[in-house]
Amino acid sequence: MNQRAVRTSENGVQLRPASLEEAGLFYSELDVEQDKALGTVGHVRMDFGHHGKEFWHTWWPHNQNQLNIPEFKDELQTIVDTLRADGPLKDLTSMRSFCAQNGGAISEDGRSFGYVVETDRYRYCLRCTPSPGDYQAYLYCYDKRQQELAYQEKPVGRVTFADGTEQEFTDPQQYLRTIREELPYRNTTGFRHETLTDDPQVKKAVDDIILDFAGEENPKRVCDYGLTEKGMQRLRNAADPSLPHTYAWFVLTECNTTQEQFFGELTLEEAIQLYQGSDAPEKRLGVTKDSIATVDIVHMAGGKQRFFPDYQKLESFKADPVIYEAVRRLHQELIQNSSAQNMSMGGM
Secondary structure (H helix, E strand, O other): OOOOOEEOOOOOOEEEEOOHHHHHHHOOOOOHHHHHHHOEEEEEEEEOOOOOOOOEEEEEEOHHHOOOOHHHHHHHHHHHHHHHHOOOOOOHHHHHHHHHHHOOEOOOOOOOEEEEEEOOOEEEEEEEOOOOOOOOEEEEEEEHHHHHHHHHHOOOEEEEOOOOOEEEEOOHHHHHHHHHHHHHHHHHHOOEEEEOOOOHHHHHHHHHHHHHHOOOOOOOOHHHHOOOHHHHHHHHHHOOOOOOOOEEEEEEEOOOOOOOEEEEEEOHHHHHHHHHHOOOOOEEEEEEEOOOEEEEEEEEEOOEEEEOOHHHOOOOOOOOHHHHHHHHHHHHHHHHHHHHHOOEEOOO
16 A cells, blocks of 8 residues: 655645555544544535536534634645645546545545545545546544543443442553452452453553462563554554654564563664674564564574564565665674674575
């Protein structure tokens, strides 16, 4: 899926083609509670008239029009004006050309295309259907602050007792503290807990408490618990070359042993120096991008050094020039060092 940003004006309004996973954002949500959780301000229905050069539009409010504040109205007007002046909303011919050049198909029949505009507070999802006789465009508008509030208000867990007492928690720390405090007395109080959130941090913390009570350690890491929708969006953002990114390099030695050591939050230079200076028989060097996507680049084991090709396949890394330049440098420096030490090289 093409995820490049498309600049539509010198003022900086940018569209990016949507992924299939985002297709639902380009249609009305029938579930009232879900519409509230999404922070849907409303949507605009548009068409270009009989000759493809007019511009007719109708505003459809969502959430009782409560989110349609002056700040949003001003920004929406600017977005639409920009897309009309120099973008897919100029006329039917321009829309058809834009979709043909930039992809973003979100329907199985290939007739509709989706594009996203992100601002500090709002997300605009433009559905284009460049066909005569249809409504050619729908622009769905979402308040990202409302999404954050809805996420925070969701219950993270529920506890019950034998006497029928029940309590739900929206504060993760309070939920975890209650489990920790009540767990020793569960045989007499009938204490039970149910984790309702899909947040991997909370799920792991619950398992940590349960296993620690049983005298065991939790062998799982946070990444083993999956991603929330928020996490998946961060992962999609990490694959977007139009956005700024952060890179934290790491070195891991003696992985999955009692001697395992992890050195993180390094620059590339620091990681190379640490990797080359370590005499551990098993070590690896990799990078975490935007604190969400991680890939190993090079691995040493049994006197054999191997470069992994995973960065060429993973969405978050395969189109990233910073990563490719770093790999080129690693090849140059580590291969020279290996040759000097007469070590063998694995797959490239």
